[in-house]
Amino acid sequence: METRKPTHVVLVSCPGLGHLIPVIELAKRFVLHHNFKVTILAVTSQTSRAETQILNSALTSSLFHFIDIPSPDITALVAQNDTVFTRLCVVMREAKIAIRSILSEITPRPSALIVDIFSTEAIPIARELNIISYVFVASHAWMLALVIYSPVLDELVEGQYVDQKEPLKIPGCKPVQPEDVIEPMLDRNDRQYKEYLAIGNGFLQSDGVLVNTWEELQREELEALREGGLLSEALNMKIPVYAVGPLVRQPELETNSSSESLVKWLDEQPSQSVVYVSFGSGGTLSSEQMRELAWGLELSEQRFLWVVRAPIEKNADAAFFTTGSSGIDEVAKYLPEGFVSRTNEVGLLVPEWAQQVTILGHRAIGGFLTHCGWGSTLESVTNGVPLIAWPLYAEQRMNAALLAEELGVAVRHRVLPIKKVVRREEIAEMVKESVKSNRVRERMKEVQQSGMKALSEGGSSYVALSKIANTIAG
Known part of the structure; x- marks a missing residue:
């Protein structure tokens, strides 16, 4: 009887521990709970002791294959006063060449590509290669709701968001106070705002979204995002949304x-x-x-x-x-x-x-x-x-x-x-x-x-990741 080859998933992360760590933890769960083969493509900055430690641990891990993509030189593409958000978007756009090359060379073809929010421009590459694609949101469902609804708010709201007198309404979710908006929304004239709107549109090209939260914590927002929910209906959004968190790293004590x-x-x-x-x-x-x-x-x-x-x-x-x-x-x-x-x-x-x-x-x-x-x-x-x-x-x-x-x-x-x-x-x-x-x-x-209950066997996040794994494995 022929032995079935393990399902292969490729995860993509931008620079920054807030993205890389949850991507690594998601990879571990695919390996340990579903016996998947996992490759992580991480564009790194290697600018901090913390990131260096995480990278060294990932590079020597026996659980997954880790490919470190050096951060592309973007000095000619950004201005001196451009924000970190803008720089991350440009870095990941420039890294698409390397990502495409690696994906094309993997044989047999990976079963799925999972990208972080700064890497949504890689989704068309997955489509070209006939690979199912997901976006992994390292943050929570309320933030996801705001990000994907922002292209609509861009048309509805006049002037700066921070100058609005009323909270910003998101169908089916809690409204957002103007002073609490995401950083790129603080100035609609800044370059990072245009990059941010593109990310919001990019989500809808994927085959699904994974969020680092859990059902019992944010049921209201998750229901709004899913088919039949108010936000989903407002955006004509047909893709599934899975709560798979809380994904956090385990203690790794340095011996120094x-x-x-x-x-x-x-x-x-x-x-x-x-x-x-x-x-x-x-x-x-x-x-x-x-x-x-x-x-x-x-x-x-x-x-x-x-x-x-x-x-x-x-x-x-x-x-x-x-x-x-x-x-x-x-x-x-x-x-x-x-x-x-x-x-x-x-x-x-x-x-x-x-x-x-x-x-x-x-x-x-x-x-x-x-x-x-x-x-x-x-x-x-x-x-x-x-x-x-x-x-x-x-x-x-x-x-x-x-x-x-x-x-x-x-x-x-x-x-x-x-x-x-x-x-x-x-x-x-x-x-x-x-x-x-x-x-x-x-x-x-x-x-x-x-x-902890959500992550344990039979819990809501455990079940959600099992559904994704079953879809990927076919």
Whole structure:
């Protein structure tokens, strides 16, 4: 009897850990639960220690084949002031040649191509090669709804979105407050807005969409997106939408002196007493905001572990394509005088990067002050750690609204940090509330259990991925 060859799926990721990590975790589930053969095509920037570590782990993985596509040179195609969003779109457009070449050479032909949101221009390549294609959204269903409805909003709304007096309505979903729109919608005259609209249209060319959320968390938005739902009807959208999350990475402890000393420090702290502070692998604060945050942590009188990097004044995502190399002595110059010595017994400063999943899983962590990247959010949710929402860029303002106002798992500031400096007194208040609020902690535990159940055998996300696998395998 002839042995059937394993089904082969190719996944495509743009630069950035917020995209690469969930793509890798999706790949693992296809391999471990469905015995698929998986190839990951990752366009990388290799500009941070975090990305280098993830890449090294992926390149040596025995679970899947990992192909690192060096980021194309786009210096002649972008302006100096073009945003990270624009640069990612241009990078992935230029990478299409390499993606097409690799797909064409794979024999036998892959059964499916799954791309992230910045790679939707690769979908026509899949059609040419007669390969089924999906888009994998590393974020949540409410964001997906806004992205694919934005070409309609572009025709309906006059003037800038942020100047609107009423919330932006999405059929079948919660409306979006003008100040919470996705970064490319902040200025309709900017190049990134046109790139963003093209992404919204690109989704509809695929054979289906996978979202890193779960049924029980966002039933309303998922039903609106599916056939018969209000949003689906408004867009004449016929493609299926699958909730397959929460997909998060597992702890991988580095065996070096800095990681061991970090864990040792946490081991010495009482349970749920430490606030973890991190703005992701690419987030930065202004020098003024950095000083206020330091004062706020000190005033809160709570233990803290702060992943700190030198400030950049203009763009909150300015570290995305740059290599971080600041040590504590360099960073300390931007902190209040005497802060390091005064907080030495209750605080730990870690330069540039730390092993976030390991930290969030430690019993000492009682709260997480975060930029609200969806990956970081899900890592906190799956560990049951309450959040302090501090959005900086991308869809993070939407995330903060979802987490604080609808799900009740986060506390947030009174005024968006992008609008004004958050002062030390408010920061101290939020930090204390995140650690001491039983209401937020209990609600987070409920969401944590819901997410874990969705991923387990027979759960909603497990079943959804099985349906996709069956479709791909034919």
